[in-house]
Amino acid sequence: NEEVQKKEPLQNKKIKTHLDSKIGRAMFCVVREFLEFFNLDFTISVYEPESYLGTGYQYTTRSQIIKDLGISQLDETSTVPLLHQLIELAQLQNKVIDIN
Amino acid sequence: NEEVQKKEPLQNKKIKTHLDSKIGRAMFCVVREFLEFFNLDFTISVYEPESYLGTGYQYTTRSQIIKDLGISQLDETSTVPLLHQLIELAQLQNKVIDIN
Numbered sequence: 001n002e003e004v005q006k007k008e009p010l011q012n013k014k015i016k017t018h019l020d021s022k023i024g025r026a027m028f029c030v031v032r033e034f035l036e037f038f039n040l041d042f043t044i045s046v047y048e049p050e051s052y053l054g055t056g057y058q059y060t061t062r063s064q065i066i067k068d069l070g071i072s073q074l075d076e077t078s079t080v081p082l083l084h085q086l087i088e089l090a091q092l093q094n095k096v097i098d099i100n
Numbered sequence: 101n102e103e104v105q106k107k108e109p110l111q112n113k114k115i116k117t118h119l120d121s122k123i124g125r126a127m128f129c130v131v132r133e134f135l136e137f138f139n140l141d142f143t144i145s146v147y148e149p150e151s152y153l154g155t156g157y158q159y160t161t162r163s164q165i166i167k168d169l170g171i172s173q174l175d176e177t178s179t180v181p182l183l184h185q186l187i188e189l190a191q192l193q194n195k196v197i198d199i200n
Contacts (some may be wrong), residue, residue, distance in 0.1 A: 015138050018184075027183055031134055034127075038115050040150050047135075047143045069187060071194045083127055083183070084118075087169060089190035094171045096196055 010052055025057040026068040030082050032059050037081040110152055125157040126168040130182050132159050137181040 010016040018024030028051055035044045053059055062076040074085050110116040118124030128151055135144045153159055162176040174185050 012139065018138075023184070023187060027134075027181075027187060030183065030187070031131055034131055035147075038118075038151070039112065040147065043143060043147045043150050046146045047140065050140050050143050051138070069191070071187075071190050073190075073194050081127075083130065083186075084123070086183075086186045086190045087123060087127060087130075087171075089193045090171050090173075090186045091169070093189045093193035093196065094173050096193065 010056060012052075015051060015056065019052065019056040022068055026065055028053070028057050029059050029065045029068070030086070033062060033065060034081045034083045110156060115151060115156065119152065119156040122168055126165055128153070128157050129159050129165045129168070130186070133162065133165060134181045134183045
C-alpha cells in the first residue's frame with residue numbers, strides 16, 4: 001500500500017483532500033472561473049496543472065459549477081464572476097444573522 | 101488626458117474597474133488566500149504580478165480581508181480557506197430564500 005501511495009500522481013495532499021468532496025471541486029472551479037473572467041491567462045496556464053485540473057477535477061460551465069454548489073441564487077448570465085456573487089450572498093447571510 | 105491614460109500601468113481594464121471597489125480588492129485577496137492555503141506557489145508567483153498585487157491592491161492578513169468584506173461570520177482561525185467559508189454562507193443564504 002505504501003508503494004502505491006508513493007506512485008500517487010496527486011502529490012499535494014491538502015488539495016487531494018478537498019478534491020474528494022463536491023464542494024471542494026466546485027471551489028477550484030470558482031477560482032478557475034475568476035481567473036478566466038479577468039483574462040489572467042498566464043496565471044491560468046500555471047494554475048491548471050498545479051491544481052490538477054483534468055485529473056483531480058473537471059472545469060466545464062458556469063451553470064455546472066452553480067449546480068455543483070447547489071446555490072440557485074447564483075446567476076450564470078451575470079456580468080460579474082461567481083466569486084463576486086458568492087461574496088454578495090455571504091454578506092446577505094451575515095445581515096440575516098445580525099437581525100436575528 | 102489620453103496621454104496619461106496611455107502611461108497607465110494597469111493595462112487590464114477589467115481588473116482595474118474591480119480594483120476600484122473595496123469588495124473588488126477583497127475578492128482578489130480571497131483568491132490569493134486560497135492559493136496560499138493550498139501551497140500553489142507557482143500559481144502565486146504568476147498571479148501576484150498579473151493581478152497587480154502591490155500596486156492595485158494590498159494583501160495583508162485574513163482578519164483584514166474579513167473586515168474589508170464586512171462579513172463577521174467568517175472565522176479567521178478556520179482550517180478551511182475563506183472561499184470555502186464564503187460558499188457555506190452563500191449556501192445558507194440560499195436556504196433562507198428557499199424557506200421564505
